[in-house]
Amino acid sequence: xxxxxxxxxxxxxxxxxxxxxxxxxxxxxxxxxxxxxxxxxxxxxxxx
Amino acid sequence: xxxxxxxxxxxxxxxxxxxxxxxxxxxxxxxxxxxxxxxxxxxxxxxxxxxxxxxxxxxxxxxxxxxxxxxxxxxxxxxxxxxxxxxxxxxxxxxxxxxxxxxxxxxxxxxxxxxxxxxxxxxxxxxxxxxxxxxxxxxxxxxxxxxxxxxxxxxxxxxxxxxxxxxxxxxxxxxxxxxxxxxxxxxxxxxxxxxxxxxxxxxxxxxxxxxxxxxxxxxxxxxxxxxxxxxxxxxxxxxxxxxxxxxxxxxxxxxxxxxxxxxxxxxxxxxxxxxxxxxxxxxxxxxxxxxxxxxxxxxxxxxxxxxxxxxxxxxxxxxxxxxxxxxxxxxxxxxxxxxxxxxxxxxxxxxxxxxxxxxxxxxxxxxxxxxxxxxxxxxxxxxxxxxxxxxxxxxxxxxxxxxxxxxxxxxxxxxxxxxxxxxxxxxxxxxxxxxxxxxxxxxxxxxxxxxxxxxxxxxxxxxxxxxxxxxxxxxxxxxxxxxxxxxxxxxxxxxxxxxxxxxxxxxxxxxxxxxxxxxxxxxxxxxxxxxxxxxxxxxxxxxxxxxxxxxxxxxxxxxxxxxxxxxxxxxxxxxxxxxxxxxxxxxxxxxxxxxxxxxxxxxxxxxxxxxxxxxxxxxxxxxxxxxxxxxxxxxxxxxxxxxxxxxxxxxxxxxxxxxxxxxxxxxxxxxxxxxxxxxxxxxxxxxxxxxxxxxxxxxxxxxxxxxxxxxxxxxxxxxxxxxxxxxxxxxxxxxxxxxxxxxxx
Numbered sequence: 001x002x003x004x005x006x007x008x009x010x011x012x013x014x015x016x017x018x019x020x021x022x023x024x025x026x027x028x029x030x031x032x033x034x035x036x037x038x039x040x041x042x043x044x045x046x047x048x
Numbered sequence: 049x050x051x052x053x054x055x056x057x058x059x060x061x062x063x064x065x066x067x068x069x070x071x072x073x074x075x076x077x078x079x080x081x082x083x084x085x086x087x088x089x090x091x092x093x094x095x096x097x098x099x100x101x102x103x104x105x106x107x108x109x110x111x112x113x114x115x116x117x118x119x120x121x122x123x124x125x126x127x128x129x130x131x132x133x134x135x136x137x138x139x140x141x142x143x144x145x146x147x148x149x150x151x152x153x154x155x156x157x158x159x160x161x162x163x164x165x166x167x168x169x170x171x172x173x174x175x176x177x178x179x180x181x182x183x184x185x186x187x188x189x190x191x192x193x194x195x196x197x198x199x200x201x202x203x204x205x206x207x208x209x210x211x212x213x214x215x216x217x218x219x220x221x222x223x224x225x226x227x228x229x230x231x232x233x234x235x236x237x238x239x240x241x242x243x244x245x246x247x248x249x250x251x252x253x254x255x256x257x258x259x260x261x262x263x264x265x266x267x268x269x270x271x272x273x274x275x276x277x278x279x280x281x282x283x284x285x286x287x288x289x290x291x292x293x294x295x296x297x298x299x300x301x302x303x304x305x306x307x308x309x310x311x312x313x314x315x316x317x318x319x320x321x322x323x324x325x326x327x328x329x330x331x332x333x334x335x336x337x338x339x340x341x342x343x344x345x346x347x348x349x350x351x352x353x354x355x356x357x358x359x360x361x362x363x364x365x366x367x368x369x370x371x372x373x374x375x376x377x378x379x380x381x382x383x384x385x386x387x388x389x390x391x392x393x394x395x396x397x398x399x400x401x402x403x404x405x406x407x408x409x410x411x412x413x414x415x416x417x418x419x420x421x422x423x424x425x426x427x428x429x430x431x432x433x434x435x436x437x438x439x440x441x442x443x444x445x446x447x448x449x450x451x452x453x454x455x456x457x458x459x460x461x462x463x464x465x466x467x468x469x470x471x472x473x474x475x476x477x478x479x480x481x482x483x484x485x486x487x488x489x490x491x492x493x494x495x496x497x498x499x500x501x502x503x504x505x506x507x508x509x510x511x512x513x514x515x516x517x518x519x520x521x522x523x524x525x526x527x528x529x530x531x532x533x534x535x536x537x538x539x540x541x542x543x544x545x546x547x548x549x550x551x552x553x554x555x556x557x558x559x560x561x562x563x564x565x566x567x568x569x570x571x572x573x574x575x576x577x578x579x580x581x582x583x584x585x586x587x588x589x590x591x592x593x594x595x596x597x598x599x600x601x602x603x604x605x606x607x608x609x610x611x612x613x614x615x616x617x618x619x620x621x622x623x624x625x626x627x628x629x630x631x632x633x634x635x636x637x638x639x640x641x642x643x644x645x646x647x648x649x650x651x652x653x654x655x656x657x658x659x660x661x662x663x664x665x666x667x668x669x670x671x672x673x674x675x676x677x678x679x680x681x682x683x684x685x686x687x688x689x690x691x692x693x694x695x696x697x698x699x700x701x702x703x704x705x706x707x708x709x710x711x712x713x714x715x716x717x718x719x720x721x722x723x724x725x726x727x728x729x730x731x732x733x734x735x736x737x738x739x740x741x742x743x744x745x746x747x748x749x750x751x752x753x754x755x756x757x758x759x760x761x762x763x764x765x766x767x768x769x770x771x772x773x774x775x776x777x778x779x780x781x782x783x784x785x786x787x788x789x790x791x792x793x
Contacts, residue, residue, distance in 0.1 A: 003393045010399065014590035021584060022683075022748070 064105070064112040065228050068137055068147035070169065072162050073120025074556050075155040076181040078102075079211035081117035084221065100470065101133050101144075110225045116147065119473075122161075124168045124265065125273045129473040129481075138172055139266060149227055150176045151220075156186035156193055156208075157557065159326055160318055166202075167237060167314040167321075171265035175231030177223055178206045179216075185557055192327045201321045204232040212562055237317040242302035243309070246271055246295030253291040271295055272310045336558055343436045350444075353437055360424045361525060362518035364417055365501070369514075371416035372501075376708070379409030399593055403694055407589025410693030410709055411581045411686060414498035418577050419570050421494055425463055426569040430561035434459060439555070448533045449540030454484040458532075461491030462525070463573075465750040469757055479544040483536050485757055486766055489750050490528035490535075492742060494573070495686045499741050500524050502689060506710040507734045527742040531773070580686075589690045592680060595654035596694060608647035612640050646719065649695070668740065668778035669733040669786070671718060678740065685746035732785030736778040744774035 069077045081087070085104030106113040118137060119130035126132040140146030150169065154162040159180075166178070180195055199206035205223045209216035239247075247267045254262050254270070271292065296306040343349050383405045390397035428434055438455035445454060453475050461468030468488040475481040500521055509517040540546045616625040616636065628636035649655050658672035658679075665675045673695050681688035696712040716728045745751065745767045755763035 003396050007395050007399055010590055011594045014587035017587045018584070018591065021587075 063145070064114045065148040066114045066116060066145050067106075067149045067151055067224055067228075068116045068118055069151050069153055070118055070134065070138070070165070071120060071153035072122050072155060072158075072165060072554075074554060075120065075153045075162065076209075076211040077120065077153045078117050080151075080153055080179060080181065080209065080217075080220070081115055083211060083214055083217045084115050100130070100473075101137055106221070106224075108221055108225060113224065113228075121165065123165055124269060126269075127476040135269075138169070138174070139263065147174060149224065149231070150174050151179055151224065152176065153179045153181050153211075156180050156183045157189055157191065159193065160315075160322060163318045163321065164311075164314055166234065167317055168310075169265070170234035170236045171268055172263065173233065173265075175227055176204045176234050177220075177227045177232070178202065178204055179209045179220055180206055181209045181211050183208045184210045184213075184215075185559075189557075190328055194325050194327075198321070198325045201325070203235055212559075237313055239313070240302060240304070240309075242299045242304065243271070246298050249295055249298075250288070250291055253288060257288075268310075272306070339558065340436070340555065343433070344439055349436070349440050353440055356428070356433075357525075358518075358522050360421075361522040362515075363424070364420050364497075365504075365518045365521050366514055368416040368420050372413055375413050375415060376409075379405065379412060380708075383409065395597075398597060399590065403589050403593025403597075404586060406693040407592065407690035408581050408586050410689045411498065411585050412578065414501060414689070415574060415577055417497055417501055418494055419574050421497065422463070422570045422573040423566060426566040427561045430559060430565060432556040432558045435554070435556050445533070448537035449483060449544070449546040450480065450487065450533070450536050454480065454487070457484050457488050458491050458529075461488040461493060464493050464495075465489045465491065465747060466753050469750065469753045472757070477546060479540075479546040482758065482762070483539055483544060483546060485754060486539070486762070487532040487536050489745050489747070489754070489766065489770060490532035490743065492525040492528050493747075495684065495747070496524075496741055498686055498689050500738055502692075502709070502713075503729075503734045503738055506713050507729060507731065510714075524738055524742060527739060531743060531777070535773075580684075584684065585687060585690050588680070588683075588687050589694060592654065592691050592694050595657075596649055596652045598653060599651070600648060601651070604647050604651045605644050608644045609640065612643045650719075665775075665778075667783065668736045668775065669730070669782040670737070670778075671716075671728050673716075674728070674733075674737060678737075681741075681746050683746075683748045685741060685744075688741075730786075732782045735785065736782040739781050740774045740778040742774075743770060743777055745770035 069081055071077050081102070081104065084106045087104040100119065102117045104115055104117075106115050116137060118134045121131045121134045124135060124138075126135040136142045137144045137147065138150075150172070152162075152166050152169070154166070166176075169176070178199075180193065180198075183193070186193060193208075195206045195208050205227060207216055207220045207223050209220055247264070250270055251262065251267050254267070270288065299306045299309060343352060383401050386405065387397055387401045390400060428437075434456070437459070438453075441455040450458075454472070456474070457468045457471040459468075460471050465488050468491065469485050472481050472484040472488065475484055504517050504520050504524075508520050613622065613625055613629075616622075625636065628634045629640060631637060650659070654676055655672065658676035661679065662670065662672040662675045665678065670678065673692070676695065677688045677691045680691045692713075693709055696709055696716070713729055714727075718724050718726050718728055751763050751767050754766055
């Protein structure tokens, strides 16, 4: 029972995470750093 | 929207003061930006690296300052999109905050040309400060610059800096604080009466038409710029053409040319400013010229370019091998160790070992190659070789309508298509820019490297050795270019008809790569790769595992077991088969376990889906497992490694003793259809897969960036066009190569 809950939880969390990533990627402005290539300084909240 | 509207106040409320870094391309603005803010904006030794405004905070005792790094521009005439960004910021247009201070970053080795922009910007009437950068290079070139005298002439502080080693940064920071407290302004040049009169006439005309907040600098741009993405919309809207013609007639009647008068007057002004400021003491080193003669030679230069590229890919292949083996052994060890802990929970054990660890571990194995690739890219960028390569490529690209300016975006595409697509902003001609953006995703980005390495290492190297494998890797990196150039020609010849443009690119000085920058770039990309493996790839691995594991119905195992016994009974008595199955360690039991695993995978959600779609990819020789790998990698192409790791890990031979992906791929055989029992991965299939990946747009982020830089129509067309092209190429390769029997073994 516990095993099933853990596995289901991990699968659900992964699906939600991917969904959020897709939403964020397509709603970001160009040049604000999509995080795909590491060229933009996205590692710091100080950057706009 | 009218670009001359929506001006904002310069300092809004409690916002920190805005300091803009302005200058020609490749003068070191981003290096100084990084020094002032402590950030890591991307830098390289060639023009056009920064194409958008980037901002960061500089924290000093005197307070916080917002520093904006602007794209490089030679003048205020905004022809390309990146230059427009500069004009929008300097003019405070399009909801941009107008800077409180301009810091001009000038290349000390080429002061005269750099001062043209400064002289033009004097009309903006903004407080100014000058950072005389690359002073060390100027000294090496035998130039002596009297910064104090230049400062007196310009009426603004001039600070000597060397961005690469941080020299003069404390003085620059102090000067910024001082300049904001006691602003200094550049002297404007004395315009002749005919130009002043033309400006007054234009200003009156613009004000009459309802645009009252236009600055002197903007009126001058309206007067002088023939082609400008900054002023053109307002000219169209306000129908000012007649007024401009009238002003030009006035200039002509004074014996001056409206097309050149601005440059002539500014350079005259600069000559006066520089008198006695720059002295050349001794002969300028001729080494650079000699090296340039060789590297830019039509034949030798091109040969050297391809030689350098070959050396890079050969090294990628051979140098990274020991490190790859180490990472692979490490992930295997972790897999075994974790499996021991989860023996009581088989589903969770399968999720963690066959899903997460096989997927993420499979991708992490390629970290050494990614690090090496970015080591080479950084070194080539820092030395100044990239600009030379762009010059060479101009000749190679000219026939298909792409010019040398396309080379920088295309080269950036070799690391990642996203900065490549954005770098196309430096291209003035919209059609040439469009072609470049559409061709950039064909460049072999670093995400394609893992699939090439996996397949070449598994199937080419064992047969032909590491040197041939290196050649194949080198060749695969040019497949995209080989297809993109003729495609660009077709686009230009029949649809876009791009006019050939002269290509002007400044050749930067040769510099020794700065270790700090090289290591940083490797670190950034390595970190990005590992983060991606630990987040998106991990989440993907869990989903792929779930789709391959479930529904996992008991009836599948029962049916498979009965079928297995029936097949085995055809070879020997059923009783003997059943007796062998009593011993779980017997070869028959192990074969049954494999048979049941294969049945589970085939009956899984993803298995059923793969089998349904497989006929589409059958002409390319892909089985359902490869089909699933290909389909799962459309959001991000490196996902295929994780998918294959999971598919083959779940269905690997349990008596193999090794779950190494390469070994499993070599042994993989067709389980149904006319090719039953034959190996899946023949040489034609291997090349069909690699070519499919070389040409297909399997990157959601790139599709989004193309849509944002162009529009969704072009992004969709690019996605479907590239996918169709990839499919056709894969089918053509497989169908042609299978006619050669030796390749099918």
